[in-house]
Amino acid sequence: MLGENLAFPPTLKMKCDSVLNDFASSENHLSFLSLSTADGYSLSHSDPAHVELNFRRISAMASSFAGISKELARETHHPAMEGSIIECQTGFLVCRLLKTEHLDAVLLGVFNNESNHGIALWTLNNIAKSITDMLNVYK
C-alpha cells in the first residue's frame, strides 16, 4: 500500500524495507530510517531496535518538517531545498527530499551521537541514491 491509499507494489515495499534494514543494521551510528510520500504517508521503514515507534505519525511529521524547511529556504532565496537537519544532544535527524519519476518522497535518517554531520550526510546520500534508483523503476 502507498500509505493508506494508492497501490504501492508489495514487492517494492519489501525491497525498500530490506534496503532500509540492511543500511540500518550495518551502520552503527544509524538508529533507524523512515521513507514516506512527500504528503506524509508511510511507505517503508527499518525496524528500530528497543523502541516502539509510530511510523504513521513520524511520516506525517517528516513531511511537515520537509514542507516547512522548503518554504523557509524559498523565502530566503534558496529555491531548491534538498534536505534539512535537526541537531540534538543525543544525535541528529536528517531529512532528504527524493524526487523520482512517479513519486515525491521524504527519507528520514535518525543518527545517534556516534555519528557526525559529515558521516551522517554521506550515509543518507548513499541510501537516498539506492532508494531513488529503486523508485524510478516503479510504475
Added chain:
Amino acid sequence: MINGTKILFIGPMGAGKTTAITCISDDPPIKTEASNSARHISDKQTTTVAMDFGRIYMDQFNAIDLYGIPGQEHFDFLWPILEKGALGAIFLLNCDTTDQIIQNSLEKFCNDFSRLRDNSAIVIALNRANENAVSLCHNWLRENNIVLPVLMADPRNRDDIIMTLELLIATAEVDLLPEGEIHDAG
C-alpha cells in the same frame, strides 16, 4: 508591532482552505504544498503538509492572521498546535460528495476543535453545495445540539470569504463578551 487576530481555516482535504487564504491575503501567502499521492480522495496536484499563512491588514497596527490547517487526518498532530490562540475558525466543506462523508467531516472537525465549537467560534462555509447539503448540515447540528452559523461560500471568491470572515469575527467577539455586556454593547 502589528497586533494580529488569529483566524483558522479548517476542514478536510480539498475543501478549499489554501484557495481561500490565497484569495484574501494581502501579502503573498506562505504555503507548504507537496505532491498529492491521494488523488482518489481529492483530485488535485498538491496538498498542504504543514500550514498556510496569510494576513489581512486592517490598519497600521491591526491585522487578521489567517492560518490554514493541513486537512488530511494523518496531520492531526498539527491541529491543536495551530489552534492555539485562535479567535475562531472558518470550517470549509466541499459538499460534492456523499451525505455520509459530509456528516463524518462535521463530526470530526466539530469534535477536534471543541473549544471553538463550544465558544460558538466556528462558521461553517459550504461549497459546491445545494439546498439538500445545507439542510443535511442544519439537521446534523440540531441533532447534536450544536449551534453554529452555516452559509454557502466559494473559496475562490474573495467577497464570499470576506463576508464569512466578518460573520465569524462578529459571532466570536459577541461570544467573548461577558454576559450582560451584549445588551449594553447593542
